[in-house]
Structure formats: C-alpha cells, structure tokens
Amino acid sequence: MESEDQVMGDSDVAITNGHSEGLRLDNDDTASESAFHEESEPSVIEDTIALLRVRRGLLPTGCCYDDRMKLHMNADFSPNTHHPEDPRRIHEIFKAFKKMGLVYTGPESELPRIMKDCPTKYMWRIPARPATREEICLAHSPEHLAWVESLDTISTAELRELTRRFDQGRESLYVGSMSYPAALLSVGGAIDTCKCVVTEQVKNAFAVIRPPGHHAEFDQPMGFCFFNNVPVAIRVCQQDYPEQCRKVLVLDWDVHHGNGTQNIFYQDPNVLYISIHVYQNGMFYPGKPPNPMTPDGGIEHCGTGPGLGKNINIGWHDQGMGDGEYMAAFQKIVMPIAKEFNPDLVVISAGFDAAEGDELGGCFVTPACYAHMTHMLMSLADGKVAVCLEGGYNLQAISSSAVAVARTLMGEPPPKLALPKINKEAARTLAKVQAYHAPYWECMRSGIVDVPDVQSLNANRLHDVIRNAQRQVMQSKHGMIPLYIQRELISKSFENQVLVTPNLHNAQKIIVIIHDPPQLLAQLDVIDTTVDAHNSWVVDGVMEYIDWAVSENFGVMDINVPAYVTHEEDIDSYIPEFNEKEIQEQIQSLVCYLWDNFLQLYETDEIILLGVGNAYLGVKVLLINRDCREKIAGIVNFVTGNLRPVKSDTDNELSSWYKENSRVYVAGDHACWSDPDLTRKVHRRRFGTVVRSKMFGLNHMMREHAEEAHEWIKRRVTNAEGDTTEEEKS
Numbered sequence: 001m002e003s004e005d006q007v008m009g010d011s012d013v014a015i016t017n018g019h020s021e022g023l024r025l026d027n028d029d030t031a032s033e034s035a036f037h038e039e040s041e042p043s044v045i046e047d048t049i050a051l052l053r054v055r056r057g058l059l060p061t062g063c064c065y066d067d068r069m070k071l072h073m074n075a076d077f078s079p080n081t082h083h084p085e086d087p088r089r090i091h092e093i094f095k096a097f098k099k100m101g102l103v104y105t106g107p108e109s110e111l112p113r114i115m116k117d118c119p120t121k122y123m124w125r126i127p128a129r130p131a132t133r134e135e136i137c138l139a140h141s142p143e144h145l146a147w148v149e150s151l152d153t154i155s156t157a158e159l160r161e162l163t164r165r166f167d168q169g170r171e172s173l174y175v176g177s178m179s180y181p182a183a184l185l186s187v188g189g190a191i192d193t194c195k196c197v198v199t200e201q202v203k204n205a206f207a208v209i210r211p212p213g214h215h216a217e218f219d220q221p222m223g224f225c226f227f228n229n230v231p232v233a234i235r236v237c238q239q240d241y242p243e244q245c246r247k248v249l250v251l252d253w254d255v256h257h258g259n260g261t262q263n264i265f266y267q268d269p270n271v272l273y274i275s276i277h278v279y280q281n282g283m284f285y286p287g288k289p290p291n292p293m294t295p296d297g298g299i300e301h302c303g304t305g306p307g308l309g310k311n312i313n314i315g316w317h318d319q320g321m322g323d324g325e326y327m328a329a330f331q332k333i334v335m336p337i338a339k340e341f342n343p344d345l346v347v348i349s350a351g352f353d354a355a356e357g358d359e360l361g362g363c364f365v366t367p368a369c370y371a372h373m374t375h376m377l378m379s380l381a382d383g384k385v386a387v388c389l390e391g392g393y394n395l396q397a398i399s400s401s402a403v404a405v406a407r408t409l410m411g412e413p414p415p416k417l418a419l420p421k422i423n424k425e426a427a428r429t430l431a432k433v434q435a436y437h438a439p440y441w442e443c444m445r446s447g448i449v450d451v452p453d454v455q456s457l458n459a460n461r462l463h464d465v466i467r468n469a470q471r472q473v474m475q476s477k478h479g480m481i482p483l484y485i486q487r488e489l490i491s492k493s494f495e496n497q498v499l500v501t502p503n504l505h506n507a508q509k510i511i512v513i514i515h516d517p518p519q520l521l522a523q524l525d526v527i528d529t530t531v532d533a534h535n536s537w538v539v540d541g542v543m544e545y546i547d548w549a550v551s552e553n554f555g556v557m558d559i560n561v562p563a564y565v566t567h568e569e570d571i572d573s574y575i576p577e578f579n580e581k582e583i584q585e586q587i588q589s590l591v592c593y594l595w596d597n598f599l600q601l602y603e604t605d606e607i608i609l610l611g612v613g614n615a616y617l618g619v620k621v622l623l624i625n626r627d628c629r630e631k632i633a634g635i636v637n638f639v640t641g642n643l644r645p646v647k648s649d650t651d652n653e654l655s656s657w658y659k660e661n662s663r664v665y666v667a668g669d670h671a672c673w674s675d676p677d678l679t680r681k682v683h684r685r686r687f688g689t690v691v692r693s694k695m696f697g698l699n700h701m702m703r704e705h706a707e708e709a710h711e712w713i714k715r716r717v718t719n720a721e722g723d724t725t726e727e728e729k730s
C-alpha cells in the first residue's frame with residue numbers, strides 16, 4: 001500500500017519541525033540587523049517569532065493528499081458501471097499541482113534547505129491519517145459509523161448487491177472493500193488540514209480528498225459521500241481550540257446543494273453555512289428529501305432555533321450559470337454577510353462541478369472566477385481558509401480549477417476576469433435571498449421594506465400616489481377624466497390608469513399613448529440610505545406630448561401600464577416579482593377591451609399609437625389581435641428594452657404595413673447596435689422603421705425627438721388645410 005504520495009507519521013510533529021527550523025533561520029538573519037542591535041539574545045528570538053506570527057504571509061500553504069484515498073472503488077467491476085466519482089479525480093488534481101510547480105517533486109534531501117530559503121515556494125504536505133471514532137461521532141450517529149465500518153467485513157458479492165441497491169436515485173452511492181478506510185482517511189485529512197490552519201502552522205490549506213462529504217447526513221450515506229468531512233473537521237476544531245475557532249463559515253460552491261452539511265448545522269449559531277447551487281425548483285440533485293419536513297436547498301430555508309439566519313441557500317433557478325452570477329452572489333450576498341458574521345475560520349466545500357466543462361453540473365464557472373472567490377474569502381478570518389474537495393467530475397476542469405484556487409491560496413493575485421452580464425432570473429434569486437435574510441443580517445436590510453408593517457400604517461404604493469397626482473394635473477389642465485373599466489375583466493392595477501380628454505368620442509383624430517410609469521430618481525441619504533422626498537424626482541416625458549396633442553385638437557387616451565400587476569395578497573416583505581407572461585396577458589386584455597368598447601366605435605380613422613418603454617408591448621398585441629389597420633394613421637414607439645416583432649401567421653401584410661407606418665426610436669445604447677448581425681436583424685420589416693437615437697433613456701429620447709415626432713404625426717393625419725398623407729406622398 002506504500003506509495004510515493006503517501007506520507008506517514010504524525011502531522012503535527014512533521015509540520016511543527018519544519019516550521020521551527022524556518023523560524024531559527026529567520027532568527028539568525030535578523031539578529032544582526034540594527035533594530036535588534038541592543039537587544040539581548042533571547043528577546044531577539046521572541047521578537048522574531050512574534051514578527052513571523054504577525055506576518056502570516058510568510059507561512060506556507062498546506063496541501064493534504066494521500067494515494068490511499070484512491071482505493072475506494074466500485075466492487076461491481078461489470079461493464080457499464082463507470083462512476084463519475086472516479087479515483088482518478090484526486091490523482092489528476094495532485095498531478096496538476098506537481099506539473100504547475102505548486103508541490104515539490106525533487107529529491108527529498110533538498111527539501112529542508114528549499115523550505116528554509118523560501119517557505120512559501122511550495123505547498124507544505126499535510127499527511128492524511130484515519131479519523132478516530134470519537135471524531136466521526138461529533139457529526140454522525142454511532143449507528144451510521146457502524147454501518148460504514150461493516151463494509152470492511154462483508155463479502156464482495158454483498159458489496160456488489162449493496163452498490164446495485166444504492167447506486168440510483170437520491171442515495172446514489174457505490175461501495176467497495178476499501179471504502180471504509182478511504183472514507184476514514186478523507187475525514188482525517190480534512191480534520192488535520194483545518195487544524196493546521198487554525199493553529200497557524202500553515203496560512204491556509206487545500207485538502208485533495210475523496211470520497212466527498214457534503215451529502216452525507218448525520219445518520220446516512222448519500223450522493224457518493226460516506227462521512228461528512230467538513231462538519232467533522234469543524235466540530236473537532238471547535239472542541240480542541242474553543243478560543244481560536246469559535247465561529248466558522250462554510251462556503252459550499254459545489255453545484256449540488258450540501259444537504260448533509262446544512263442539516264448537521266441547521267440549529268448551530270456558530271456555523272454559518274452558505275451554499276451556491278443549482279436548485280431548479282427542487283428538481284436538481286439531491287432533490288426533495290423523502291420527509292417533507294426536512295429542509296432542502298430552497299432559498300427559504302434559513303436555519304432554525306439558535307441557528308436561524310445561519311443557513312443561506314443561493315439556489316439558482318437553472319443550470320447554465322457562470323462567472324457573472326457567481327461573482328454577483330459573492331458581492332451581493334456572500335461577502336457582506338460573511339463580514340458581518342466575522343468568522344474565525346473559513347472552510348470551502350470545494351466541489352468543482354459548476355466548472356466550465358462539467359457535464360453533470362452544466363454551469364460555466366472559469367478557473368479565474370474560482371480564484372477570485374477564493375481571494376475574497378481570504379480577506380476573512382485573518383486569511384485562515386481551508387479548502388476541502390467535494391464533487392467535480394471532468395478531470396480537466398477540476399484540475400485547472402483546483403490549480404487556480406491553490407495558486408491564489410499561495411499568494412498569486414487572481415487573474416483578470418471579464419464579467420458577463422448576469423442572468424435576470426439569477427439576479428431575482430439574489431434579491432430574494434436578500435429579502436429572506438434581511439431579518440437576520442444588518443447588511444441585507446438596505447432596500448428591503450417590511451410590507452405588512454408598512455401597510456398596517458395605511459401606506460400607499462407610490463405608483464398609486466403618482467398616478468393620482470397625474471390624474472389631477474391632467475384634469476385641471478385638459479379636463480381629462482378616468483375611463484370607466486369593467487372591473488371583472490381587468491386587474492385592479494389598471495384602475496385610474498386610463499385617462500381621456502372629454503372630446504375623445506367625437507374627435508377627428510386621436511392619439512393613444514401607451515406608456516410605462518414615469519421614471520423615479522432618488523439620491524439616497526449617505527448615512528442610512530433612506531429616500532427623502534426632497535432628494536427624489538419624478539421624470540414624466542409623456543406630459544409634454546399630451547400638452548402638444550391637446551393643442552393640436554387631438555382626442556387623447558393616456559394609458560399608464562404599471563410595471564408590476566399588484567395583487568391584494570402581495571403583502572410579503574419586498575420580494576421582486578416580474579411575470580412577463582402575466583403583464584402581457586393584462587396589457588392584451590386591456591388594449592383589446594379599449595379597442596372593442598371605445599376606439600373602434602368612433603368615427604375617426606385617424607388614430608395614432610404612441611408606445612413608450614416596455615408598455616409599447618401594448619401596440620404590438622393590439623396590431624396582432626385586432627384588425628385595426630384601417631383606423632390607424634401611424635405609430636411612434638420609444639424603446640429602451642426588448643424590441644418586439646409585429647408579425648402574424650394569418651396576415652402576411654402586417655409586417656410590411658408596420659414598417660411603412662411606424663417610427664421606432666431605439667436608444668443609442670441598446671444592445672442591438674453593438675453587434676452588426678443584430679443591427680441587420682433590427683431592420684427587418686417586423687420591427688418597424690427603426691431609428692437609432694443618439695440619446696439614452698426614454699425621457700431624453702422623447703425630448704430629443706419631440707419636434708421630429710410631432711411633425712411626422714401631423715403629416716400622417718388630415719391637417720387644417722385638408723391635405724392628407726396620401727396626397728403628400730403622391
């Protein structure tokens with residue numbers, strides 16, 4: 001069983017020796033310096049030791065590895081039993097460490113001298129040793145320990161039978177005759193790695209261990225895991241070093257939720273567990289627990305009892321996440337909370353199955369991103385970071401990711417990182433995590449409103465207040481009044497949202513303005529980030545168009561489309577929701593209702609549609625769902641968001657008609673201008689006559705193009721002299 005990568009002996013002794021030799025040498029060097037000139041000899045030594053303790057950067061990075069952990073393998077050697085949790089995983093990582101020069105590979109005799117000259121040049125080896133029964137039982141039941149131990153004694157046939165029984169569904173486990181000793185070494189390696197970090201024999205460390213641990217529950221094995229390495233190691237450190245290691249942060253970036261680690265610490269106020277994983281509404285492994293009372297990886301599970309707030313699940317809605325989402329999770333959630341928690345030790349449950357190239361994970365985290373995440377965590381706990389390997393099944397991806405993490409631990413600056421835009425659904429997930437944890441963490445509170453509390457004070461939503469004010473202004477200026485809308489058909493959010501001039505029903509020409517609510521700008525108070533009314537503005541570019549339309553004798557229908565359709569039951573603390581489908585359905589039923597009950601009944605065939613912002617969706621759904629072209633004289637849209645195609649399966653002419661009868665102003669910073677292919681696409685008929693604005697933002701665009709748009713609209717309708725568009729064109 002002896003092999004080149006196996007280190008025997010007691011870890012504490014091995015490392016303490018190396019360390020004190022290093023100290024002695026440094027002492028010799030500094031003793032001659034003038035600063036210590038008049039000091040007596042013993043005092044100089046003490047000072048130097050103190051100096052090295054203070055300068056933690058001179059301590060080496062530790063690395064735990066042992067070939068014997070490769071011996072855990074499948075007892076079922078029949079074909080098609082290949083398992084992703086393959087013994088080569090740790091071998092490949094350690095090989096990559098050697099290849100990149102992170103681990104010493106030269107003659108043993110040279111090593112002491114090299115380590116004296118430059119203690120941080122290579123990772124210092126931390127030997128793995130089997131964990132003791134007492135250690136295991138700090139995080140597992142004795143029955144569970146006995147079960148794993150029994151694998152040591154049963155026959156190969158029985159092992160195969162066990163594997164066949166377990167290697168599917170939630171349990172997902174394979175067993176072999178060497179599984180028990182390998183699992184003991186894996187836990188023991190994690191324990192000594194954490195201990196070396198806590199006791200400052202190394203500045204930080206990487207444990208290249210298997211089998212992994214984070215799925216193993218208190219009383220059962222699961223998901224390739226027998227013993228939960230990280231919780232056992234943490235409990236041992238807390239027990240042995242209660243002063244130096246009281247509070248521990250576990251950051252689990254394995255693509256799967258670490259159900260075992262979560263549940264072992266679920267009530268523990270001194271262990272903050274943060275997991276970033278794919279959740280897929282509970283469908284992604286490990287999925288829903290058999291007992292519905294057991295918490296899963298959902299973001300609503302925040303811990304219980306004294307551990308409330310100490311369990312944070314950042315569960316992505318889907319696979320496909322990458323550097324943008326992971327860095328955002330770190331910047332918005334992980335680091336603020338971790339700093340507030342202020343741990344004594346950070347343990348990374350480092351699965352590399354969210355890495356680019358891992359097929360099980362289906363995510364795209366690059367080695368550079370792993371380096372940055374490591375680097376950020378190194379700013380905590382005096383840099384005491386212990387990395388413990390969990391999953392990760394693409395040998396190339398786990399090796400390059402592990403190398404990036406190890407280099408960062410050793411002091412290399414993390415590589416440059418170009419951040420892609422964050423997935424919108426992922427951004428909402430982060431906002432929800434913030435809302436769930438606002439009650440427990442000061443840093444999560446900013447921007448979160450306790451809605452039930454506010455509503456108990458008879459508060460109004462600002463969009464209602466603003467719409468009310470607009471209604472009064474338009475009433476006093478132009479005599480505009482709310483249009484009666486039959487409530488059963490349309491959401492309450494649209495009440496008061498449709499205002500019309502009194503001449504609408506017999507106007508010769510009509511402008512229908514479908515627009516987003518006005519823009520709100522607020523300068524937050526610098527001290528407590530509150531919003532003050534005197535430092536906030538409402539910017540409403542639509543009002544100017546209404547004034548102009550009234551002055552030109554248009555009948556005006558003003559439709560304000562709320563950004564979010566609120567429901568009576570919306571009383572949760574602020575949790576941002578956006579349901580494109582629901583908004584689309586509501587807008588469609590509203591504009592069709594207005595068309596059927598009002599606009600199509602009027603005599604005029606000179607209706608202008610003006611779409612502003614996201615609400616221009618209303619223009620699209622009206623054109624597609626109602627045969628209204630005869631009565632529409634022209635369309636002007638101002639667009640900063642999605643460009644919406646107007647086309648119909650049953651009406652081939654619709655897109656051409658739209659192109660001929662529209663002006664679609666698109667913001668100068670719109671994504672469609674950044675890519676020649678997209679720009680070409682935008683000029684297709686279905687998007688209308690697209691005009692690139694040089695302005696950014698709806699209000700600036702509306703101001704910039706007001707005169708031009710007014711002139712264009714006037715040319716589309718019969719003017720005072722009786723000229724028509726058709727005549728002008730001919």
Ligand SMILES: [Zn+2]
Nearest residue numbers: 254256351391
């Ligand atoms: Zn995993």
